[in-house]
Amino acid sequence: MSLTRKAYRAAILHSIADPAEVGIEASYEYFEDGLLVVDNGQISALGHASELLPTLPADIDITHYQDALITPGFIDTHIHLPQTGMVGAYGEQLLDWLNTYTFPCESQFADKAHADEVADIFIKELLRNGTTTALVFGSVHPQSVNSFFEAAEQLDLRMIAGKVMMDRNAPDYLTDTAESSYVESKALIERWHGKGRLHYAVTPRFAPTSTPEQLTLAGQLLTEYPDLYMQTHISENLKEIEWVKELFPERKGYLDVYDHYQLLGERSVFAHGVHLCDDECARLAETGSAISFCPTSNFFLGSGLFNLPMAEKHKLNVGIGTDVGGGTSFSLLQTLNEAYKVMQLQGARLSPFKSLYLATLGGARALRLEDRIGNLQPGTDADFLVLDYNATPLLGYRLQQANNIAETLFVLMTLGDDRTVLQTYAAGNLVHQR
Known part of the structure; x- marks a missing residue:
C-alpha cells in the first residue's frame, strides 16, 4: 500500500450522474487542466490545477501527462x-x-x-x-x-x-x-x-x-x-x-x-x-x-x-x-463502440457521456459501490486510468480534429482499445503500464 501523497495532472473527466436523469451537461465534470490528489490509496482532492497547486506542499510528487485524459477505472x-x-x-x-x-x-x-x-x-x-x-x-x-x-x-x-x-x-x-x-x-x-x-x-x-x-x-x-x-x-x-x-x-x-x-x-x-x-x-x-x-x-x-x-x-x-x-x-472502449451501434440499429442515440456513465458510475451503481468506485470524488478509492491521445497514429491524427471533450470522448470509444490505456491505477498503486 502506497502511503505517500501524490498528484496527477492532465485533462480529467468523470461522471457524476446518469445523463438520462439529469441531462448530459449536468452528468459530468471536466477539467481541461485538472489535478487529482491521492493519499493512502484514496482520492483526497480533485479540481483545476490552477486552484489546487497552491494548496499543496512544495515537495509533492506530481506526474504531469501531456495529451492524455484521466478517467475513473x-x-x-x-x-x-x-x-x-x-x-x-x-x-x-x-x-x-x-x-x-x-x-x-x-x-x-x-x-x-x-x-x-x-x-x-x-x-x-x-x-x-x-x-x-x-x-x-x-x-x-x-x-x-x-x-x-x-x-x-x-x-x-x-x-x-x-x-x-x-x-x-x-x-x-x-x-x-x-x-x-x-x-x-x-x-x-x-x-x-x-x-x-x-x-x-x-x-x-x-x-x-x-x-x-x-x-x-x-x-x-x-x-x-x-x-x-x-x-x-x-x-x-x-x-x-x-x-x-x-x-x-x-x-x-x-x-x-x-x-x-x-x-x-x-x-x-x-x-x-x-x-x-x-x-x-x-x-x-x-x-x-x-x-x-x-x-x-x-x-x-x-x-x-x-x-x-x-x-x-x-x-x-x-x-x-x-x-x-x-x-x-x-476492452470496455471497444464494448462501448458496439453499444453505440446497438442503439443506432434501434433508431436511438448513445451519447459519449452516457457511455462513460455505463462504464464507470453506472457500473458502480449497479454494484452498489458508487461511494467507493466509478467516479473521482474525494473519499473514493484511487482507481483511475490514463488514456493516451496518441496511442496510435490514426487516433492521434483524428483527435487533432476534435473540437470539444464530447468529440474527444466519442473518438476514444470508437477508435480506442487496450493500446489507449497508458496506465492503470488501483487503490493508488500503478498496476499496469503500457
Missing part, C-alpha cells in the same frame, strides 16, 4: 474467467456454443495450476484494458475462484466473483449438486467475502442448469449473508427463453423463476436482458436489481439488441459487460 459488470482461452470461438448461437466450446474449456479448471495460470492472464488483460473492477463468473470448481481472488488480493483490486452453481443440463464432468454447491460457496464466502477489497457473488449459471433445490439454496445463501452479490444470466437468447418455460411451466416467465427463489435484490446483477418485457424491467427496478448490457457478445452470438431506452424509462440500474468469452474483447 472501468467497471465490467459481466465476464467469465474460465472462457479466456476460448474467446473468439467460431460459429454458434448460445446453447450450441455452450456445449461445443464453453463446457470443455471450463472443465480444465479442475486443475489448480491451470486455474492459477488463467487467473494471472485474465487479471493482466483486465488491467491492460483499464478495467479495475469486474463481476466475474468462475467455473463450477472452487479453485477457479480461489485462484482469481489470490491474484486480485496481491494487487489490492476491488473485484467480485463466485463459483458457478450448476447441477443439471450440463456434462457430468462439470456439474455439482445442490448441496455441494451450497457448501462450497459458503466456504468461499467465509474465506473471501469482505477480505480487502474483495466481494463474493452467489452464481447460479442460469435457470436451465440449476434444479429448484439448487436455486432454493442460492436464495438461502443470500439470506444468510445479506451483503452478498448474486449474478446470473437472463433472457439472452429466444431458444433459451423457450427452454426455461419448458423447465419451469409453473412460473409466469424467466424473471419469475429467479423472483420465486428470492434471487432479486439490490446486489443482484442479471446479464443480457435482451428480450425482457416492460413488466420484467419494472420488477427488476422495483427490487433494486441491475442489468449488465453486453453488446459485443449479443452481436457475436446473434442474441439480439438490448433495449436501453426501456431500461431508462423504468429507472433500472444498467452497467456494461464485455461477457468474455461470448464477447470478443476485454
